[in-house]
Amino acid sequence: MLATHRDAEERYARMRQAVLDEVNKDLISSRHIEARARLIDQTALLQSERWGNSARRRVDWQWVEGYNLFKFRHPKRFEMALWHGNNLVSLSLGRPTYNGSKLRIDFIEGNPEKPDGIKVFEYTFIAMVGYAQVLGADELRVMNPINTDVKRYYETFGLNYVPKSDYLYIRL
Amino acid sequence: MSDEIKHLSEQARKKKPQTIADAIKRAKAHIRNVGAENLEEPEGFASGDMKKFLENPDTYEKDNEGSKDDKH
Numbered sequence: 001m002l003a004t005h006r007d008a009e010e011r012y013a014r015m016r017q018a019v020l021d022e023v024n025k026d027l028i029s030s031r032h033i034e035a036r037a038r039l040i041d042q043t044a045l046l047q048s049e050r051w052g053n054s055a056r057r058r059v060d061w062q063w064v065e066g067y068n069l070f071k072f073r074h075p076k077r078f079e080m081a082l083w084h085g086n087n088l089v090s091l092s093l094g095r096p097t098y099n100g101s102k103l104r105i106d107f108i109e110g111n112p113e114k115p116d117g118i119k120v121f122e123y124t125f126i127a128m129v130g131y132a133q134v135l136g137a138d139e140l141r142v143m144n145p146i147n148t149d150v151k152r153y154y155e156t157f158g159l160n161y162v163p164k165s166d167y168l169y170i171r172l
Numbered sequence: 173m174s175d176e177i178k179h180l181s182e183q184a185r186k187k188k189p190q191t192i193a194d195a196i197k198r199a200k201a202h203i204r205n206v207g208a209e210n211l212e213e214p215e216g217f218a219s220g221d222m223k224k225f226l227e228n229p230d231t232y233e234k235d236n237e238g239s240k241d242d243k244h
Binding site: 018019022023025026056057058059060061062063065066069070073090097098105106107108109110112119120121122125126129130132133134142143144145146147149150153154156157158162165167169 | 192
């Protein structure tokens with residue numbers, strides 16, 4: 001790894017952590033008192049491998065491989081592992097666009113066996129808005145919703161679908 | 173989708189928040205305002221195309237962001 005790449009990785013890791021610290025302050029004071037937002041680590045990646053055992057899972061992703069490659073390519077990335085107690089609730093991974101004016105989420109997955117009432121996107125959205133603030137981005141994008149139900153769910157958050165490129169966006 | 177909720181808050185856009193905490197408060201207010209906080213998430217919730225990314229990250233990134241002007 002080049003020194004410039006390492007420096008960027010460390011600088012943006014501090015920014016990511018600062019955002020998650022603020023998200024956690026909010027979680028502690030909310031009805032989601034057992035939930036915590038963390039950076040993605042080996043513990044989270046290992047736990048995500050159990051998701052493949054669930055019949056409710058809609059994707060067949062290898063987060064270990066996907067995260068490691070994405071991390072190497074994108075030091076400015078957005079990432080979050082959402083936990084509820086000792087259970088991994090979701091993983092999400094994204095990055096700013098080329099010119100840095102938009103923050104996109106490339107991959108997000110909820111634990112297919114997460115407890116009822118535990119939601120994934122609400123706090124991912126909140127964390128993304130926080131990270132967009134840090135980056136100076138003025139738009140969020142969610143890439144490639146896996147089906148119509150998921151697309152409609154995003155639309156309830158005020159996101160607008162762009163069929164040509166299969167993503168949703170919201171201006172900040 | 174009405175034009176009114178294409179932006180998190182017109183008022184906030186005029187005066188951008190200065191801190192992460194402000195941005196988080198604004199995001200939470202938006203979620204409340206659009207009535208999304210009590211909706212159930214679809215089963216097997218996920219978005220993205222990780223397989224395409226892993227098969228060829230360069231192609232994935234080119235296809236997902238073909239032009240560098242970032243326009244819709």
